[in-house]
Amino acid sequence: MKKNEPNWLMVLRTVMPLGLSYIPIGLACGVLLHAAGFNHLMTALISVMVFSGGAQFLIASMLTINAPMTTIILMMFFLELRYALLGSSLSRYLKGQPLPFIFAFAFSMNDENYAVNYLKFATDKHWQPKQALLVEHYSLLFWTVSNIIGSLIGSALTINLSVVDFALTALFIYMAVMQTKSRLTILVCAMSAVLTLFFLVLMKSTLGLVVSTLIASLLGYFIERQLIAHKPESHLLYKIHDPTGQSAMEESDK
Amino acid sequence: MQSVSSMSSMDHLWLIICCAVVAFIPRFFPLLFFTKRQIPEWFNEWMRFVPVSLFTALVVKSVFVDSKYNIMTSGNLGMIISSILVGIIAYRTRSMTLSVIIGLASVMIFVLVLHI
Numbered sequence: 001m002k003k004n005e006p007n008w009l010m011v012l013r014t015v016m017p018l019g020l021s022y023i024p025i026g027l028a029c030g031v032l033l034h035a036a037g038f039n040h041l042m043t044a045l046i047s048v049m050v051f052s053g054g055a056q057f058l059i060a061s062m063l064t065i066n067a068p069m070t071t072i073i074l075m076m077f078f079l080e081l082r083y084a085l086l087g088s089s090l091s092r093y094l095k096g097q098p099l100p101f102i103f104a105f106a107f108s109m110n111d112e113n114y115a116v117n118y119l120k121f122a123t124d125k126h127w128q129p130k131q132a133l134l135v136e137h138y139s140l141l142f143w144t145v146s147n148i149i150g151s152l153i154g155s156a157l158t159i160n161l162s163v164v165d166f167a168l169t170a171l172f173i174y175m176a177v178m179q180t181k182s183r184l185t186i187l188v189c190a191m192s193a194v195l196t197l198f199f200l201v202l203m204k205s206t207l208g209l210v211v212s213t214l215i216a217s218l219l220g221y222f223i224e225r226q227l228i229a230h231k232p233e234s235h236l237l238y239k240i241h242d243p244t245g246q247s248a249m250e251e252s253d254k
Numbered sequence: 255m256q257s258v259s260s261m262s263s264m265d266h267l268w269l270i271i272c273c274a275v276v277a278f279i280p281r282f283f284p285l286l287f288f289t290k291r292q293i294p295e296w297f298n299e300w301m302r303f304v305p306v307s308l309f310t311a312l313v314v315k316s317v318f319v320d321s322k323y324n325i326m327t328s329g330n331l332g333m334i335i336s337s338i339l340v341g342i343i344a345y346r347t348r349s350m351t352l353s354v355i356i357g358l359a360s361v362m363i364f365v366l367v368l369h370i
Contacts, residue, residue: 021351028358042266049274058312059273063261065321073272080277082305087285088293095289102289106282112350163362166333169316170340170357176309177344181302188303192310197325200315204323209315213308220303221296244348 011134014120018112019142026143028167029056030150031159036063043151047144052110054175055079056147057168062206071206078210086114093121094129101129108136111175184224184236192216313337332364 026047033043033056046056055076062072087106094102113136120127120135153159180186195215199208227234261269284293317333320326340357347353364370 021349024351025354028354037261038266039263042263042270045267046270046273049270050277052277055273055277059269061316069265069269069272072269073276076273077276077280078304078308081280082301082308083277084280084284085298085301085305087281088288088298091285091288091293094285097289099286102286103282106285107278109281109285160362160366163358163365165316166336166361167354167358169313169333169337170354171350172309172312173337173340173357174344174350174353176306176313177341178348179306179309185303185306188307189310192307193314196311196314197318200319200323201325206315208323209308209311212311213304216307216310217300217303220307221300224299224303242348243346 007131008134011131012138015113015116015135015138015142018116018139022112022139022142023146025053025167025171026146027150027153028164029053029060030147030152031154031164032057032060032150032167033147034151034154035159035164036060038063038151040148040151040155044144044148047147048140051108051140051143052080053143053171054111054168057165057171061165061168067206074210075206078213082111083109086111090114090118090121093132097129101133105129105133105136108133108140110136110139113139180240182236182240183238184220184227185240187223187236188216188220191219329370331370332361332368336360336364 029047030043033046034040036059038046038060046059050056050059058075058079059072062075087109090109094105097105116135116139117127117132120132176189180189192212195212196209199211200206202208203211223236227237317330317337318326336357339360340353343349343356344353
């Protein structure tokens with residue numbers, strides 16, 4: 001790393017891989033939001049205020065099936081609940097920061113810039129909370145601009161939406177794979193899949209997703225407690241191998 | 255997917271505001287709270303299973319359940335194959351962009367070209 005490189009450029013270089021990866025996903029998201037009836041201004045606004053790929057895709061696809069607003073907001077709540085975990089795991093690096101800083105930091109935190117910042121905080125002891133906030137703002141800029149361009153493309157071209165909609169599915173598969181740390185997680189996925197089919201068909205509403213998520217996650221929690229207490233050598237607790245070795249460090253300092 | 259929602263821009267604005275609030279609460283309060291206090295262990299352990307359950311539920315819904323909440327028995331083979339492909343790509347590369355782009359390309363080939 002060059003010594004007298006200005007701070008903004010150094011941070012920008014850190015965030016660049018993330019920023020570039022936001023472009024295709026942001027474009028797809030913008031196209032879908034446009035198809036769901038959002039105008040360009042609303043697309044820009046939601047990108048800044050919600051700033052979560054998964055959430056925005058989900059809003060778009062739920063609007064196109066005319067889901068009621070309360071269901072969308074409830075789904076949003078469960079989808080965004082994972083940030084409680086992300087936030088609490090970053091909190092020890094942000095001790096002693098003033099309230100306005102915590103506010104601003106929480107406002108623009110999402111999965112991807114969290115990952116960048118967590119890695120930086122864990123590996124670079126000179127990494128400052130201010131720089132972490134700058135990472136968030138750069139990623140926000142990339143995301144919002146890509147969404148607006150996607151929205152403009154969506155209004156200019158006709159695109160097969162069922163294909164673009166698969167971007168959401170792919171994104172969730174990716175996030176599920178990234179969260180799979182032990183064999184028990186795979187069991188939880190399987191239980192969640194069966195419960196989802198059951199409750200969606202039974203309840204004929206997206207609330208089935210909420211119910212199955214709650215049951216599957218609680219089952220996972222209780223099975224893990226039972227196993228740790230009574231069968232600590234169980235195969236279910238085996239760690240999943242990471243072929244790239246990236247998350248090994250993240251685990252070791254917990 | 256082709257039907258356009260009946261909501262107006264004003265409804266959209268309210269939706270955005272509500273979603274922003276709902277998105278902000280779990281980002282802000284734990285961060286604020288835990289910069290001062292310890293995280294309760296049970297909360298952490300339970301939370302570890304919430305995202306993965308929800309992501310699976312959403313994937314299962316979009317691949318196996320149609321808009322009338324019936325289980326799809328045909329027409330989704332392309333999506334099933336693409337989903338497995340995305341899972342493998344995600345596991346091997348850990349790259350979000352590659353997973354999404356290859357997933358989109360795969361669905362495009364299966365659905366638009368091969369019609370399965």
